[in-house]
Amino acid sequence: MxxxxxxxxxxxxxxxxxxxxxxxxxxxxxxxxxxxxxxxxxxxxxxxxxxxxxxxxxxxxxxxxxxxxxxxxxxxxxxxxxxxxxxxxxxxxxxxxxxxxxxxxxxxxxxxxxxxxxDLNIRESWPDWLAEVASEELGDAWPAIAKASNIPAEVFLRTNSLRIDRNSLLKQLEEEACPARPLEANEVGIILEKRKNTFRLPSFQSGFFEVQDGGSQMIAPYLEVEPGMRVIDACAGAGGKALHLAALMENKGQIIAMDVEAWKLKELQKRARRNGVHNIETRPIENAKSIKRLQDSADRLLLDVPCSGTGVVKRNPDTKWKLKPEHLDRVRKIQGDILEDYSKMLKSGGKMVYATCSILRSENEAQVERFLERHPEFSLIRQERVNPSEWSDGFYMALLEKA
Structure with missing residues (x-):
């Protein structure tokens, strides 16, 4: 024994x-x-x-x-x-x-x-109210998602292709006693074999990678950006997806990273310097004029909106207990308002991605359906949901085009 x-x-x-x-x-x-x-x-x-x-x-x-x-x-x-x-x-x-x-x-x-x-709610340790909402919205898929959300998340890295290729980074990580393997879902993702404080590694200090979940790494490519475009990331936060967009655009064109919290954009500026990114301009959203000034100007628009965080419970287990029904109602309203107001920045012929890290249909497909009903000038090209599984957190993304 x-x-x-x-x-x-x-x-x-x-x-x-x-x-x-x-x-x-x-x-x-x-x-x-x-x-x-x-x-x-x-x-x-x-x-x-x-x-x-x-x-x-x-x-x-x-x-x-x-x-x-x-x-x-x-x-x-x-x-x-x-x-x-x-x-x-x-x-x-x-x-x-x-x-x-x-x-x-x-x-x-x-x-x-x-x-x-x-009792599923007890066995998988979920509050009854949230489990009822999830069960109602997800049906037969809910029990497997409830279980998978309790599997601790692995650590994912995204290779910064502006500075290094994935194979070279994997070799360097091995030399730094940080063994890792490639993520099969894309050409830049890496999964660590064991947890490590990656922020102290020389490879991180050199801007060779960012820590970013595997499912999250799907969102920037979904926007179908090309070098030279004007791209707006309107809910940029600290800029993980903006940095990914910059790499996909080969540092060419313009990325306008916006957020209502200016301190997050300052963090993005630091990360951009470390990543060797120089086509990102940060702009705090101070009022409605911040959006109006950019009306009909973007070739591509990313709306990675605030959400319940129910897709990233394996990474943030507190969400199960901190989230309340009134917060869920509030965040759904914010999502609808952002879609309504920020979509005006997209030019005719442009494409927009609406994304969340939620598992709930009311924050995802239902939001897009309501928006399309009100805006016939937009059409849905495709949508995808990544439910929490053994390889990723949960994410949703929809690609829309403006006529």
Whole structure:
């Protein structure tokens, strides 16, 4: 029989603190973990990995763990230690002889799980309201998506073809003790064999790659850009897709990257310099005039709109618990408004991509259908959805053309 991994009190305490902060103050787990690790720079890679992975997994299985516990969720420290003990035993490990685990040691977690597993929402750890919405919109596809969304995401890189080709990058990553393999879905994607802090690698500092999910890497090519075009990325954020567009355009033409949050565009400017990209111009969206000035001017328009994030739950498991019905209603309205207002920037004969990282039909196909009903000058060329699977997060994209 294999021996259980050894637990260290300071590391378990860090996980408990992360859960307290993530659920008590509403911060996302990645930011909470980042702060805790920054505060403790002497922890080694294994310790840091334990804290991050344990926190993510307990957030991911939050509802199931409390159901196994048989109590309502609580952020009291003694209850969180009990919950950690349940999770640790559910992983097949033995608990150390610590007083904090006295109330849970020896609990038959597997037997309790068998009593609960018939309920999909409990077994796959989803809140009832969100599972009901997803089931209604996705039908028979929902159980498989609910399950796949709990598989931790792999780390994907996108080769920056302006600086290096994929084979050369794979060799360099090998030399940097960061083994990886090519993503079969495209010619620039790479999957890491194991998790690593890629931002410290010389290859990253040289601008040879960006971290970008495999499904997300499908969106920029979907826009069918060509060198020399004027392209507007109207919800650019920190610019992952704008940088991909620049590479596809061979640094020729003009990309106008826009966002309502100017600080994100400043981050894009830094990334562009590292990537050797010089055809991106950033413009904050300050009011309706920011859009009106660009009316009928774009050959291509990317609308990667704000969404529920339900497609990237394997990467951000907090979304299951932080998302609320009123937020979903609000984000659907924002999506409709963006489609209505921003589409005016596309010139006649131009093409537009509407994209989300949501699994919900109401944010995807239904939004496009409503837009087309109101705007007969637009036609749908094609649409595609990537449901969460073992190789990617979930994304939706639709390519439209303006007559």
């Amino acid at each position: 294999s021996q259980s991994p050894r637990l260290h009190k300071n590391l378990v305490a860090a996980v408990i603190e992360a859960l307290e902060t993530a659920f008590g103050k509403g911060y996302y787990a990645d930011k909470v973990i980042e702060r805790i690790l920054k505060r403790n720079p002497k922890w080694g890679a294994r310790d840091r990995g334990f804290i991050a992975e344990s926190t993510y997994e307990m957030v991911r299985w939050w509802r199931l763990l409390w159901e196994l516990n048989g109590k309502e969720p609580s952020l009291k420290r003694k209850d969180l230690y009990r919950l950690f003990g349940i999770w640790w035993q559910w992983q097949g490990n033995d608990l150390p002889d610590w007083p904090a685990f006295d109330t849970v040691r020896g609990l038959n977690v597997d037997e309790r799980f068998k009593e609960l597993e018939a």
